[in-house]
Amino acid sequence: MQFKELDADRLDTAANMLKAIAHPMRIAILKHLEGGKKLTVTQIHELLGIEQSTTSHHLGILKDKGVLCSRREGKNTFYYLKHDVLSQVVDCLERCTCGE
Amino acid sequence: MQFKELDADRLDTAANMLKAIAHPMRIAILKHLEGGKKLTVTQIHELLGIEQSTTSHHLGILKDKGVLCSRREGKNTFYYLKHDVLSQVVDCLERCTCGE
DNA sequence: ATTAAATATTTATATATTTGCATTTGTAAT
DNA sequence: ATTACAAATGCAAATATATAAATATTTAAT
Numbered sequence: 436m437q438f439k440e441l442d443a444d445r446l447d448t449a450a451n452m453l454k455a456i457a458h459p460m461r462i463a464i465l466k467h468l469e470g471g472k473k474l475t476v477t478q479i480h481e482l483l484g485i486e487q488s489t490t491s492h493h494l495g496i497l498k499d500k501g502v503l504c505s506r507r508e509g510k511n512t513f514y515y516l517k518h519d520v521l522s523q524v525v526d527c528l529e530r531c532t533c534g535e
Numbered sequence: 536m537q538f539k540e541l542d543a544d545r546l547d548t549a550a551n552m553l554k555a556i557a558h559p560m561r562i563a564i565l566k567h568l569e570g571g572k573k574l575t576v577t578q579i580h581e582l583l584g585i586e587q588s589t590t591s592h593h594l595g596i597l598k599d600k601g602v603l604c605s606r607r608e609g610k611n612t613f614y615y616l617k618h619d620v621l622s623q624v625v626d627c628l629e630r631c632t633c634g635e
Numbered sequence: 636a637t638t639a640a641a642t643a644t645t646t647a648t649a650t651a652t653t654t655g656c657a658t659t660t661g662t663a664a665t
Numbered sequence: 666a667t668t669a670c671a672a673a674t675g676c677a678a679a680t681a682t683a684t685a686a687a688t689a690t691t692t693a694a695t
Contacts, residue, residue, distance in 0.1 A: 443559070445629075445632060446560075446563055448632045449628045449632050450559045450561075452632065453556055454554070456553055457550050457557045458550055459543065459550045462550055517631075518630075520630055521627070527624050527627070529549070530618075531552065531620060531621065
């Protein structure tokens with residue numbers, strides 16, 4: 436068992452990570468970042484058609500919870516997946532939401 | 536691409552499913568149900584040390600969002616994973632929360 | 636030093652979630 | 666029909682989350 440004894444801290448960490456992902460806009464963001472892609476706040480805000488501040492907020496949550504990383508280059512900040520494995524979470528869901 | 540056009544309804548469905556899972560107690564529940572195990576409300580409530588009504592509530596959420604199924608047998612109601620694939624979501628998380 | 640562009644933060648409001656207690660419903664046995 | 670156990674529901678208080686408008690910060694160019 437990888438969660439040693441279902442330790443409360445690890446459950447919290449995992450739950451927070453999942454909670455970060457569990458939002459329609461944030462899933463959409465992850466989908467756009469699959470395969471190691473890197474996008475700026477503005478690009479995402481335009482792709483999704485949501486407010487800049489809202490976009491930044493969502494990205495902040497994903498970064499804070501360890502789902503994304505960011506790297507500033509000049510005026511732009513590029514966001515990208517921290518663990519590419521995380522695409523699997525979304526992919527797994529897709530499989531489950533298909534045949535219903 | 537499996538989400539056809541990142542369709543809003545599918546994003547919602549996926550988000551709701553993830554939201555259902557994204558809670559420490561509910562992740563703990565899933566861990567106990569891995570491998571096709573079936574447990575009653577009381578068993579889970581005792582395993583986790585939380586209130587019966589709280590347990591039932593969590594199970595209701597997981598069932599409602601398509602994560603669990605239930606089957607009544609006499610006075611007991613057994614809960615179990617609807618898609619065993621879903622263990623992968625938890626497993627994937629474990630992998631991501633290990634080396635940090 | 637000004638200006639402009641890209642991000643981030645603050646703030647306020649609306650909405651949703653979590654939890655336990657008390658109650659109710661469902662099922663089986665006497 | 667009464668009793669007992671299992672599970673679900675209604676409720677209320679505490680807490681958390683989402684959104685957008687306004688503001689602030691960071692960086693680059695002039």
